[in-house]
Amino acid sequence: QKEVEQNSGPLSVPEGAIASLNCTYSDRGSQSFFWYRQYSGKSPELIMSIYSNGDKEDGRFTAQLNKASQYVSLLIRDSQPSDSATYLCAVNTEANFGNEKLTFGTGTRLTIIP
Amino acid sequence: GAVVSQHPSWVICKSGTSVKIECRSLDFQATTMFWYRQFPKQSLMLMATSNEGSKATYEQGVEKDKFLINHASLTLSTLTVTSAHPEDSSFYICSALRTGAAETQYFGPGTRLLVL
Numbered sequence: 665q666k667e668v669e670q671n672s673g674p675l676s677v678p679e680g681a682i683a684s685l686n687c688t689y690s691d692r693g694s695q696s697f698f699w700y701r702q703y704s705g706k707s708p709e710l711i712m713s714i715y716s717n718g719d720k721e722d723g724r725f726t727a728q729l730n731k732a733s734q735y736v737s738l739l740i741r742d743s744q745p746s747d748s749a750t751y752l753c754a755v756n757t758e759a760n761f762g763n764e765k766l767t768f769g770t771g772t773r774l775t776i777i778p
Numbered sequence: 779g780a781v782v783s784q785h786p787s788w789v790i791c792k793s794g795t796s797v798k799i800e801c802r803s804l805d806f807q808a809t810t811m812f813w814y815r816q817f818p819k820q821s822l823m824l825m826a827t828s829n830e831g832s833k834a835t836y837e838q839g840v841e842k843d844k845f846l847i848n849h850a851s852l853t854l855s856t857l858t859v860t861s862a863h864p865e866d867s868s869f870y871i872c873s874a875l876r877t878g879a880a881e882t883q884y885f886g887p888g889t890r891l892l893v894l
Contacts, residue, residue, distance in 0.1 A: 696881065707871045707888040708822070713880065752821070756881070765812070766883060770821045 667691060668755050670769035679778050683740040687753030687769055690734070696756035697729055697736045698766065701749045708752055712738065743776045750774070781805050782874045784886035791862055792894055798858045799889045801872030807852035808874035812883065813845070816869045828855040862893045 668689045677683040685699075696715055700708035712727040714720045714736065720727045726739040736755075740747055753769040781804040791797050801811055811828040826847055827835040834847035846858040855874075859866055869890050873883040 698882070700885075707885045710882065710884060713882055715880065754883075765824065765827065768822050 667767045668753055668769040670751075670753050670772045672770055673773040674775050675772055676775045676777055677743050679743055679745060679776050681743055683743045683747065683774055683776070685738040685740075685751050685753075685772050685774065686735060687737065687755075688735045689753075689755045689767075691755070692731075692734065694731075694734075694755045697727070698754040699725075699727060699736075699738045700752040700754060702752055702771065703749045711751075740774075745776045745778055748774060748776045780874070780876050780882070780884040782872065782884050782886040784872055784889050786889060787887060788890040788892075790892045790894065793863050794861055796858055796860045797862055797891060798856055799870055799872075799891075801855045801857070801874070801886050803853045803874040803876075803884075806874070806876050808855075808876065809852060810875040811849060811855040812873045812875070813847060813855075813857050814871045814873065816871060816888075822871065825857075830855075859891065862891070864893045867891055867893045 670687050698713045699711045701711050702708045712725055714727040714729045717729050717731055724741045728737045750771040750773045752771045754766040783802045785800045789797055809830045813825045814822045815825050816822050824837050825840045828847045828849040830849045830852050836842045844860055849855040869888050871888040872886045876882050
Protein backbone atom coordinates (compact mmCIF):
# COMPACT_ATOMS: atom_id res chain seq x y z
CA GLN A 665 0.00 0.00 0.00
CA LYS A 666 1.45 3.30 -1.14
CA GLU A 667 1.72 5.97 1.52
CA VAL A 668 1.46 8.92 -0.85
CA GLU A 669 -0.52 8.54 -4.04
CA GLN A 670 -0.77 10.74 -7.09
CA ASN A 671 -2.31 10.27 -10.50
CA SER A 672 0.68 9.79 -12.79
CA GLY A 673 -1.04 11.57 -15.66
CA PRO A 674 -0.26 12.92 -18.10
CA LEU A 675 -2.59 15.75 -17.28
CA SER A 676 -3.15 18.14 -20.17
CA VAL A 677 -4.51 21.62 -19.54
CA PRO A 678 -5.03 24.47 -22.01
CA GLU A 679 -2.93 27.55 -21.52
CA GLY A 680 -4.66 30.04 -19.25
CA ALA A 681 -6.84 27.43 -17.55
CA ILE A 682 -6.57 26.13 -14.00
CA ALA A 683 -4.51 23.00 -13.45
CA SER A 684 -5.56 20.89 -10.48
CA LEU A 685 -3.19 18.34 -9.02
CA ASN A 686 -4.24 15.96 -6.28
CA CYS A 687 -2.47 13.85 -3.72
CA THR A 688 -3.72 11.50 -1.02
CA TYR A 689 -1.79 10.09 1.88
CA SER A 690 -2.39 7.22 4.24
CA ASP A 691 -0.79 8.35 7.50
CA ARG A 692 -3.29 10.35 9.55
CA GLY A 693 -0.51 11.62 11.77
CA SER A 694 1.20 13.49 8.93
CA GLN A 695 1.93 17.12 9.69
CA SER A 696 3.93 18.63 6.84
CA PHE A 697 3.05 18.65 3.17
CA PHE A 698 5.04 19.87 0.20
CA TRP A 699 4.69 20.31 -3.52
CA TYR A 700 7.82 20.14 -5.66
CA ARG A 701 8.11 20.81 -9.38
CA GLN A 702 10.58 18.81 -11.43
CA TYR A 703 11.43 19.67 -14.99
CA SER A 704 12.72 16.86 -17.17
CA GLY A 705 16.37 16.18 -16.42
CA LYS A 706 16.43 18.57 -13.47
CA SER A 707 16.14 18.20 -9.71
CA PRO A 708 12.97 19.01 -7.73
CA GLU A 709 12.23 22.61 -6.85
CA LEU A 710 10.05 23.55 -3.88
CA ILE A 711 6.80 25.21 -4.93
CA MET A 712 4.65 25.23 -1.81
CA SER A 713 4.53 23.94 1.73
CA ILE A 714 1.40 23.66 3.85
CA TYR A 715 0.90 22.57 7.42
CA SER A 716 -2.66 23.43 8.45
CA ASN A 717 -6.08 22.78 6.98
CA GLY A 718 -7.34 25.19 4.38
CA ASP A 719 -5.83 27.10 1.51
CA LYS A 720 -2.45 28.71 1.12
CA GLU A 721 -1.86 31.00 -1.81
CA ASP A 722 1.42 32.09 -3.38
CA GLY A 723 1.11 33.91 -6.66
CA ARG A 724 -0.56 31.65 -9.20
CA PHE A 725 -0.27 28.66 -6.90
CA THR A 726 -2.72 27.58 -4.22
CA ALA A 727 -2.17 24.59 -1.97
CA GLN A 728 -5.17 23.05 -0.26
CA LEU A 729 -5.01 20.69 2.68
CA ASN A 730 -7.79 18.60 4.18
CA LYS A 731 -6.44 16.41 6.94
CA ALA A 732 -9.80 14.79 7.68
CA SER A 733 -9.99 13.51 4.11
CA GLN A 734 -6.23 13.01 3.90
CA TYR A 735 -5.66 14.86 0.72
CA VAL A 736 -3.61 17.79 -0.42
CA SER A 737 -3.97 19.54 -3.74
CA LEU A 738 -2.20 22.13 -5.82
CA LEU A 739 -4.01 24.56 -8.08
CA ILE A 740 -2.17 26.48 -10.75
CA ARG A 741 -4.11 29.45 -12.09
CA ASP A 742 -3.52 30.99 -15.51
CA SER A 743 -1.44 27.98 -16.55
CA GLN A 744 1.58 28.74 -18.69
CA PRO A 745 3.59 26.44 -20.97
CA SER A 746 6.48 26.89 -18.53
CA ASP A 747 4.37 25.12 -15.90
CA SER A 748 4.72 21.88 -17.89
CA ALA A 749 6.64 19.58 -15.55
CA THR A 750 6.21 16.71 -13.14
CA TYR A 751 4.75 17.74 -9.80
CA LEU A 752 5.76 15.74 -6.76
CA CYS A 753 3.71 15.60 -3.59
CA ALA A 754 5.77 14.96 -0.47
CA VAL A 755 4.63 14.23 3.07
CA ASN A 756 6.51 14.06 6.33
CA THR A 757 4.64 11.07 7.67
CA GLU A 758 4.30 10.34 11.35
CA ALA A 759 6.50 7.29 10.90
CA ASN A 760 9.29 9.60 9.85
CA PHE A 761 9.11 11.96 12.81
CA GLY A 762 12.51 12.21 14.36
CA ASN A 763 14.38 11.62 11.13
CA GLU A 764 12.74 14.29 8.98
CA LYS A 765 12.32 12.03 5.98
CA LEU A 766 9.83 12.83 3.28
CA THR A 767 7.70 10.27 1.53
CA PHE A 768 7.20 11.21 -2.12
CA GLY A 769 4.42 10.36 -4.47
CA THR A 770 5.36 9.14 -7.93
CA GLY A 771 4.48 12.51 -9.42
CA THR A 772 1.93 13.86 -11.87
CA ARG A 773 3.14 14.89 -15.29
CA LEU A 774 1.46 18.13 -16.32
CA THR A 775 1.42 19.45 -19.87
CA ILE A 776 0.11 22.92 -20.65
CA ILE A 777 -1.16 23.11 -24.20
CA PRO A 778 -0.56 26.48 -25.93
CA GLY B 779 15.41 31.01 -0.87
CA ALA B 780 17.79 28.30 0.24
CA VAL B 781 20.60 27.34 -2.12
CA VAL B 782 22.12 23.89 -2.36
CA SER B 783 24.90 23.06 -4.78
CA GLN B 784 26.28 19.79 -6.06
CA HIS B 785 29.54 19.01 -7.73
CA PRO B 786 30.16 17.67 -10.26
CA SER B 787 27.00 18.14 -12.30
CA TRP B 788 27.87 15.17 -14.45
CA VAL B 789 30.58 12.54 -14.49
CA ILE B 790 31.58 9.71 -16.79
CA CYS B 791 33.83 7.03 -15.39
CA LYS B 792 35.10 3.57 -16.12
CA SER B 793 33.67 0.54 -14.41
CA GLY B 794 35.49 -0.22 -11.16
CA THR B 795 36.47 3.33 -10.32
CA SER B 796 35.14 5.40 -7.44
CA VAL B 797 33.27 8.66 -7.81
CA LYS B 798 32.80 11.33 -5.16
CA ILE B 799 29.86 13.74 -5.26
CA GLU B 800 29.73 16.83 -3.06
CA CYS B 801 26.61 18.49 -1.71
CA ARG B 802 26.83 21.92 -0.13
CA SER B 803 24.27 24.15 1.53
CA LEU B 804 25.43 27.62 0.56
CA ASP B 805 23.35 29.96 2.68
CA PHE B 806 22.27 27.89 5.67
CA GLN B 807 23.63 25.21 7.94
CA ALA B 808 22.26 21.74 7.52
CA THR B 809 22.64 19.17 10.24
CA THR B 810 20.77 16.75 8.06
CA MET B 811 21.14 16.09 4.35
CA PHE B 812 19.62 13.40 2.18
CA TRP B 813 20.85 11.48 -0.83
CA TYR B 814 18.42 10.33 -3.49
CA ARG B 815 18.74 8.41 -6.71
CA GLN B 816 16.42 8.72 -9.67
CA PHE B 817 16.32 6.45 -12.70
CA PRO B 818 14.72 7.66 -15.94
CA LYS B 819 10.97 8.17 -15.73
CA GLN B 820 10.91 7.01 -12.12
CA SER B 821 10.36 8.85 -8.88
CA LEU B 822 12.97 9.79 -6.32
CA MET B 823 14.37 6.98 -4.24
CA LEU B 824 15.85 7.91 -0.89
CA MET B 825 19.20 6.23 -0.42
CA ALA B 826 20.34 7.55 2.93
CA THR B 827 20.07 10.26 5.52
CA SER B 828 23.32 12.05 6.26
CA ASN B 829 23.77 13.48 9.74
CA GLU B 830 26.58 15.88 10.60
CA GLY B 831 29.07 14.29 12.93
CA SER B 832 27.51 10.85 12.94
CA LYS B 833 27.02 7.84 10.72
CA ALA B 834 24.56 7.98 7.89
CA THR B 835 21.32 6.06 8.04
CA TYR B 836 20.79 3.92 4.95
CA GLU B 837 17.49 2.83 3.49
CA GLN B 838 16.73 -0.83 3.16
CA GLY B 839 18.50 -2.38 0.19
CA VAL B 840 21.16 0.32 -0.12
CA GLU B 841 24.67 -1.01 0.39
CA LYS B 842 26.48 1.19 2.88
CA ASP B 843 29.88 -0.13 1.86
CA LYS B 844 29.23 0.78 -1.75
CA PHE B 845 27.73 4.21 -1.16
CA LEU B 846 29.93 5.93 1.40
CA ILE B 847 28.54 9.05 2.98
CA ASN B 848 30.50 11.60 4.97
CA HIS B 849 28.88 14.64 6.57
CA ALA B 850 31.91 16.34 8.07
CA SER B 851 30.55 19.85 8.42
CA LEU B 852 27.26 21.67 8.69
CA THR B 853 27.43 22.67 5.03
CA LEU B 854 28.97 19.69 3.28
CA SER B 855 28.01 16.08 2.71
CA THR B 856 29.74 13.76 0.26
CA LEU B 857 28.59 10.59 -1.42
CA THR B 858 31.23 8.25 -2.78
CA VAL B 859 30.15 5.52 -5.16
CA THR B 860 32.83 2.89 -4.77
CA SER B 861 33.75 0.43 -7.50
CA ALA B 862 31.08 1.85 -9.75
CA HIS B 863 29.39 -0.40 -12.29
CA PRO B 864 27.11 0.40 -15.22
CA GLU B 865 24.02 -0.35 -13.14
CA ASP B 866 25.04 2.52 -10.83
CA SER B 867 24.49 4.96 -13.69
CA SER B 868 21.75 7.27 -12.50
CA PHE B 869 20.82 10.79 -11.45
CA TYR B 870 22.00 11.40 -7.90
CA ILE B 871 20.35 14.26 -6.04
CA CYS B 872 21.06 15.59 -2.59
CA SER B 873 18.86 17.72 -0.40
CA ALA B 874 19.60 19.76 2.69
CA LEU B 875 17.16 20.17 5.53
CA ARG B 876 16.61 23.75 6.57
CA THR B 877 15.25 23.99 10.09
CA GLY B 878 13.63 26.85 11.92
CA ALA B 879 9.96 27.73 12.00
CA ALA B 880 9.40 24.85 9.62
CA GLU B 881 11.60 22.07 8.37
CA THR B 882 11.98 22.05 4.62
CA GLN B 883 14.16 20.07 2.24
CA TYR B 884 15.89 21.99 -0.52
CA PHE B 885 17.38 20.04 -3.39
CA GLY B 886 20.69 20.40 -5.14
CA PRO B 887 20.79 20.43 -8.95
CA GLY B 888 21.77 16.77 -9.16
CA THR B 889 24.72 14.81 -10.52
CA ARG B 890 24.34 12.64 -13.54
CA LEU B 891 26.62 9.59 -13.35
CA LEU B 892 27.43 7.40 -16.33
CA VAL B 893 29.56 4.34 -15.73
CA LEU B 894 31.02 2.77 -18.84
